[in-house]
Structures are given as structure tokens and as C-alpha cells.
Amino acid sequence: MIRLSHVSKSFTRGKERIDAVRDVSLEINDGEIFGVIGFSGAGKSTLVRCINLLERPTSGTVEVGGLELTALSPARLREVRRGMGMIFQHFNLMPSRTVLENVIFPLQYRKIPREQMEQKARGLLRRVDLEGRAAAYPSELSGGQKQRVAIARALATDPKILLCDEATSALDPTTTQEILALLRSLNADLGLTIVVITHEMAVVKSICSRVAVMEQGRLVEQGPVLKVFSSPREKVTRDFVGAASNLSKADLLAASGTLSLRPDERLVRFSYTGPGVSEPLISTITARYGLVMNILFADVELIGDSPIGGTVGILTGPTERVEGAFAYLRERNVRVEVLQECKS
Ligand SMILES: Nc1ncnc2c1ncn2[C@@H]1O[C@H](COP(=O)(O)OP(=O)(O)O)[C@@H](O)[C@H]1O
Ligand SMILES: [Mg+2]
Structure with missing residues (x-):
């Protein structure tokens, strides 16, 4: 047209x-x-x-x-x-x-x-x-x-x-x-x-x-x-998406320097689109890899008919098991970001 x-x-x-x-x-x-x-x-x-x-x-x-x-x-x-x-x-x-x-x-x-x-x-x-x-x-x-x-x-x-x-x-x-x-x-x-x-x-x-x-x-x-x-x-597109989402609060939190993390803790953001949202991914990885996730924000919204969402939290556990959990999530098309970790 x-x-x-x-x-x-x-x-x-x-x-x-x-x-x-x-x-x-x-x-x-x-x-x-x-x-x-x-x-x-x-x-x-x-x-x-x-x-x-x-x-x-x-x-x-x-x-x-x-x-x-x-x-x-x-x-x-x-x-x-x-x-x-x-x-x-x-x-x-x-x-x-x-x-x-x-x-x-x-x-x-x-x-x-x-x-x-x-x-x-x-x-x-x-x-x-x-x-x-x-x-x-x-x-x-x-x-x-x-x-x-x-x-x-x-x-x-x-x-x-x-x-x-x-x-x-x-x-x-x-x-x-x-x-x-x-x-x-x-x-x-x-x-x-x-x-x-x-x-x-x-x-x-x-x-x-x-x-x-x-x-x-x-x-x-x-x-x-x-x-x-x-x-x-x-980046400009991410800025639009980020500004519209609660999950962007995590960037502010990481930038503020107010969060003090122990050596086995990291601030993570998992974001996902489509069917994955309804799967209990967080409880699956914590049970399967023996980790603890303290959820700070979670957000799911609809774009068209498809859910887009994510979870921000502090994930606690040894690096090796955390890496395993990340691989598990990535295989399921979850975007994994470590926003802050303890540098020691
Ligand atoms: N008639 C015009 N004369 C001179 N500059 C213009 C004119 N119309 C738009 N511009 C300039 O072109 C750029 C794009 O403007 P515009 O198309 O209005 O952007 P938007 O609608 O995305 O805000 C701006 O820098 C604006 O100042
Ligand atoms: Mg205009």
C-alpha cells in the first residue's frame, strides 16, 4: 500500500x-x-x-x-x-x-x-x-x-x-x-x-x-x-522497552551501589518471551541446582497476545551450579544477565 x-x-x-x-x-x-x-x-x-x-x-x-x-x-x-x-x-x-x-x-x-x-x-x-x-x-x-x-x-x-x-x-x-x-x-x-x-x-x-x-x-x-x-x-529500542518495564529498576539498583553482595551472591535478571513465562522456571532451577533466589521484582505483560516478562533477584549459590542453571535457562530462550556481583 x-x-x-x-x-x-x-x-x-x-x-x-x-x-x-x-x-x-x-x-x-x-x-x-x-x-x-x-x-x-x-x-x-x-x-x-x-x-x-x-x-x-x-x-x-x-x-x-x-x-x-x-x-x-x-x-x-x-x-x-x-x-x-x-x-x-x-x-x-x-x-x-x-x-x-x-x-x-x-x-x-x-x-x-x-x-x-x-x-x-x-x-x-x-x-x-x-x-x-x-x-x-x-x-x-x-x-x-x-x-x-x-x-x-x-x-x-x-x-x-x-x-x-x-x-x-x-x-x-x-x-x-x-x-x-x-x-x-x-x-x-x-x-x-x-x-x-x-x-x-x-x-x-x-x-x-x-x-x-x-x-x-x-x-x-x-x-x-x-x-x-x-x-x-x-540501544534506542532497548531504551523504549526498558523505560516501559519494571525490570529496568534493576539497572538503577545496580548503578546505585546500595546493594552489598556476599561472594556467592549476584544480582540477576532473567527475561523471557512467549510460552516460557508460564513455566515455573525459577522454582525449577533453584530445586534442580540447589540455589536460592530472592526475588526483588517480577513483571509480565502482554505484547499482542504474547506474554513478555522477567524476574530480577539475588541468586545465591556456588559459581559452578549457577553456571549450570544459566545454561538451563538459556536453552529455554531465557535471556540471562548478571547485573552485579561481588568482586573478590
Ligand atoms: N520545516 C522544518 N524546517 C527546519 N527543520 C525542521 C523542519 N521540520 C522539522 N525540522 C527538524 O527536523 C528534525 C526532525 O523533526 P521531526 O520530524 O518533527 O521529528 P519528530 O516528529 O520525531 O519529533 C528536527 O531536528 C526538527 O527540528
Ligand atoms: Mg513529531
Whole structure:
């Protein structure tokens, strides 16, 4: 549905050149919910604006639905763009127009009777559960309701693609989940292809099937959400995963130097994905290798339908048996880390 090939975009600010997007290649399938995650300034907004050519790439090509946008005439490009809706962090509604007028806005240049436009807009408001608010002004709505209006407006031209740039970043967690549920249902019911730009891992985990990670304009890692977050290759990805997990507290603990360990003790972190989580691994290794594990933190969460989890604790026992236990765990795809041990 969307294919970016070697897309780069640079800006000049005074004498300085800013490479906002560097050589990004990416394919997004029809009907997919695809996430792009990165910290602020990574180039996400610029990248998503290259998809609908709100920003023209400095180099590279953008294909949507088999059409090379970078090669189209302005008139043809305007037409193709109507097949892509976009929503933003701050909703971008017109404050002096009612909810209904906001939704009608993208339709008004079409040669359709007013009555038909209204009917269409009311249908869309029903779709986003805002039937009763057609006559309200944006200032009378909550953040979540404003984003629903923006979604209805984005859908007015019957797009095949919805681009979401930090669409939930201004919303509280509960409202975020409601908007994500709405996006998920639009994807399922209309077959809408959705591109989600975010700096929040929770958003990606909750609705995306695949994710790309951006850092300093580059796409550093991409793949299925479960795979990328369960075995991140890049440091930036690990930072996202770590920041979202209780298990990262162990790094702080190790760095704080407050933990004093005896010679046969070490601070360990075991992390695992998939079926292993339900197996009693800790009790198995302590019984089998005659060790003692004092558990400090444990955490299991779902990414998609797969559990990802881990345990942090102080493992006590002689080195030889501990090594045996580590080998046993590694054989079962458990990641083993010794975060601190007694140096003597
Ligand atoms: N129109 C512009 N002119 C100059 N620099 C820009 C422009 N748009 C974005 N940038 C710069 O490009 C980089 C990436 O920005 P952006 O795409 O907004 O990142 P993100 O959305 O990941 O926070 C930043 O350094 C930003 O300052
Ligand atoms: Mg941005």
C-alpha cells in the first residue's frame, strides 16, 4: 500500500543543514496498522509528511497504492491525497465552526448537494460516537471528543489510509485507550491502513502489528511488534522497552551501589518471551541446582497476545551450579544477565 524507497529529507536553517530523514526504505501493507516510534526530533513527523507529500522528499520515491506520488502532477497529487486522511496531536479543528461543519469541510469543494454532505457527516459522527454533538463548537468538547471529530473529518473523503501523528499524545491514558480502540475498529471494519507515529511504546503495543524505530532520521530497526520489543537489537529500542518495564529498576539498583553482595551472591535478571513465562522456571532451577533466589521484582505483560516478562533477584549459590542453571535457562530462550556481583 505504501512504499518508501531511500527517502531523505533535509531542511536548511540559516547556514545549517538538518537531515530530518535519512535514507528510509519501508513498506506498509494494505489493511495493516503500522507503528513508527522514536524520541522527539527523530524525524517521525517529517517522515509521515513525506508519505502524503506534505513534505517533498529531497531524494527517494514514495509510492502509494502503486502510484509514484513523487512523479505526479499537482492536480493528480491533490486527488490522490484525498485517499489519505491525517490526524494530529492537537486535533487542528477550526474553532469558529461547529463539529458538523468541521466534518463537512473536506467535502465542500466537491460537487455534491449540501444535504448529501450533511448526511455523510452525520453518518461519520455516528461512527465515532458523537451523534449528539453535531451543533457543538470544538471548545465545548473534551480532548478525546475533539480527536473523534478530527477522525470523522479525516474519513470524510473515504480514505484508504489514515496517518496519525502523535494522535493520542495530548490525551490521558483512559482516553488514549478509547481512541486506540476506535482506530482498531476502523481498521477492522473499513480495512483502513493506519500509520501510527508515536513516542509511546504503549500505543504501538496496543494496536500495531509491525513497528519501525527511528533515531536521528534513520530507521534503525523494524519488524513485528512482538519480535522488535522482545529482542531489540538497537540501544534506542532497548531504551523504549526498558523505560516501559519494571525490570529496568534493576539497572538503577545496580548503578546505585546500595546493594552489598556476599561472594556467592549476584544480582540477576532473567527475561523471557512467549510460552516460557508460564513455566515455573525459577522454582525449577533453584530445586534442580540447589540455589536460592530472592526475588526483588517480577513483571509480565502482554505484547499482542504474547506474554513478555522477567524476574530480577539475588541468586545465591556456588559459581559452578549457577553456571549450570544459566545454561538451563538459556536453552529455554531465557535471556540471562548478571547485573552485579561481588568482586573478590
Ligand atoms: N520545516 C522544518 N524546517 C527546519 N527543520 C525542521 C523542519 N521540520 C522539522 N525540522 C527538524 O527536523 C528534525 C526532525 O523533526 P521531526 O520530524 O518533527 O521529528 P519528530 O516528529 O520525531 O519529533 C528536527 O531536528 C526538527 O527540528
Ligand atoms: Mg513529531
